[in-house]
Amino acid sequence: MNRKWITVCLLGLLICIPLSQLVIGMVGMNRTIIIAGGPEQGLYRPLALSLQKALTRLGRKSEVRTTDGTLENLKLVAEGKADFALFQPGAYEGLKRFEPELLQGESRKIDAAGLEQVTFVANLYSQPLHIAVREGSGIESLMDFKGKRVNLGVKLSGDYPMARMLMETLEIGVGELHTNLTYTGLVEAFERGELDAAVITVGMQANVFRALAKSGKIRFLSIPNHEALAAMELHLTPFSVPRGVYQFEGNPVPRDTIQTVATGAHLITSSELEGGLVERVTEEVLSSTFQRENKLQELFEQGKSFANSKPFFPVHEGARWVYEPESRTLLDP
Structure with missing residues (x-):
């Protein structure tokens, strides 16, 4: 009898956990995805607009937000005010090292706890x-x-x-x-x-x-x-x-x-964003359509090995499912 109930409970977990994740994902479908895109004339802007088109193909509403660039993009993701952003690795740490006073203002300071929520999706160029x-x-x-x-x-x-x-x-x-x-x-x-x-x-x-x-x-x-x-x-x-x-x-x-x-020029996101969406975005980034549209030659030639090179933040689980398919478990949606 005990073995029977254990089996039933395990089957229940296998059904309920993916179902709950599906429900969470469906609720999120109605939310507008925010992309931090940098200055109007910057290189990040066309990439952000291309990512917006990819999200439209995935059936998701999105908005590209104009920002001052890499540091504001990082801050927005860390504070949960943007879902995706383009970021230059080493820029924030470099300013902390050489001119930390530039980061002291409330509009520029990034909370350490927020930085722990930032994750890596892909290296673009x-x-x-x-x-x-x-x-x-x-x-x-x-x-x-x-x-x-x-x-x-x-x-x-x-x-x-x-x-x-x-x-x-x-x-x-x-x-x-x-x-x-x-x-x-x-x-x-x-x-x-x-x-x-x-x-x-x-x-x-x-x-x-x-x-x-x-x-x-x-x-x-x-x-x-x-x-x-x-x-x-x-x-x-x-x-x-x-x-x-x-x-x-x-x-x-x-x-x-x-x-x-x-x-690098990294696409980053929050660890809180659902894995299924990040997985699909990563697949879009690795598609020849996205790469041709943005003239991403290194990514086009080298594929996953370039996209996954030198992640400056922990790799988001959704992106990891693309780079390392074996990392997906039975409990993942």
Whole structure:
């Protein structure tokens, strides 16, 4: 008799748990999914809009929210105010390391408990660190940066902590010669001869590189011992920017292949979001339709191995079901 009741109870659990998860999922179907998409003109924006189209195909309502970029995106997910967001690994930790006072305001501070709820979905593309120098600036290598006018990027952007990391490696303190211009601002400053160099960390499809190449006044430098730099920072990998990728007619830009480091562009979510939805979104990201639409060449060529590379947060269970199908149990929906 005891064995009979144990069997009945186990069967009940096997039926009720998936059923309860199904009910929870059906209730969530009526909720609008919020996607933190970055600035209007940023690279994250078209990806967010593409993700919105994917959610529509899945029968889910969604909304793309304009934000200031990676740090606000992280904060929104951590606070449960966004369901999906694009994020640059290492940006938040870099600001905490180099200028923690920038994160002290209530609008920027992220609670540690909230960060524990953030999970990884997929790596979408690489964001290489570029060092652009003006012809005639006297800069032939990174060792010539001392005493030069260098743009480090907007302080709350992903550029700034990467630039600060590079300056620390060069043992150069930040001072009055260092600026925090936008991409438009730095292109104009180069044109006027008011800037000697700029440190830029963004995907190769960014318009700023074509604008710099078109000016005919800019060279790009490699980073010596870039593999060693990548080994010292968890979120970085060695990276090569191909010769001529920004201008292949006439004088190629860059004129030689650049050896540098890169961080990723990660899709993140909350651990509270239902696994079934995250699983389907991960499958959409891995579809050739999404990859072609967003020109995600690395993801197209390497598939799951690239999508699941260097997760900066714990992998969400729904994404793990895609990367590791054997991780799904009988109790998972």
